[in-house]
Amino acid sequence: MQKISDRLIRVAELVPKGSRLADVGTDHGYVPIWLLERGDIHSAIAMDVNRGPLLRARENRDKYGYQAVMELRLSNGLEKLRPGEADAVLIAGMGGPLMIQILEEGRENSRGVSTWVLQPQSEIPSVRRYLMTHGFNIVDEIMLMDEGKYYMAMKALPGKAEPWDDVEYLFGKHLLERRHPVLKAFLEKEKRIYLKILNQLTENHQSGTVRCNEVAAYLAALDRAMEYYKDRIL
DSSP: OOOOOHHHHHHHTTSOTTEEEEEETOTTOHHHHHHHHHTOEEEEEEEESSHHHHHHHHHHHHHHTOTTTEEEEEOSTTTTOOTTSOSEEEEEEEOHHHHHHHHHHTTTTTTTOOEEEEEESSOHHHHHHHHHHTTEEEEEEEEEEETTEEEEEEEEEESOOOOOOHHHHHHOHHHHHTTOHHHHHHHHHHHHHHHHHHHHHHHTTOTTSHHHHHHHHHHHHHHHHHGGGTTOOO
16 A cells, blocks of 8 residues: 555545545655545546656556556646646645745636645745635644654635634634644744744844844744633643
8 A cells, every 4th residue: 555654644634535636746646546545536637847756656656556547747736737627636745935826827727626735835824824815715724743843734615714813824723723732832842942032132132123023023923822722731
């Protein structure tokens, strides 16, 4: 059976069962193969902008015998997806700005997609804000630690939603409301780091500088997020 990391397992589990999946940036094709093996998806279109990863995905697909249900396409983002071909899109393991670009440029191609599963590696608040202000509704979020690193992923559906506040964009409304234990550990770690940074700035007579104000504002946001965890034992 195809093996994938804990991170990818948790992300893949957000894909609705029975989906026709488009996996953008498929790399070796591990996730769609894993989902096909479990019987969780009906079919997959595995896309990548580079030929090398796509050739490895082809080798893996053929090894497991999924030629009839897993198509491979050389595609810049959603460029080669045709409207109505997929009802779920997975984009994992790339930077937030690139992910936003793919979403923006792929609006026409992605008509008919009812579920988006996204796992940005950077600028996560920007991805959340983009979704919530461009016709998407984030309905679920997960957070985990894998090999010493924190990761989060989200599931979004087309539709309008009430905008979030700044702290919810920073750390994830659903994670905060569920008082997610991994998020709590992340918040505590961030507070230790940024308190140390603030102390160093103060000792170096940089109080009142732009950087010092930014750090103080982030610490205030961390404190607001930690309010969700008061009076609750996890």
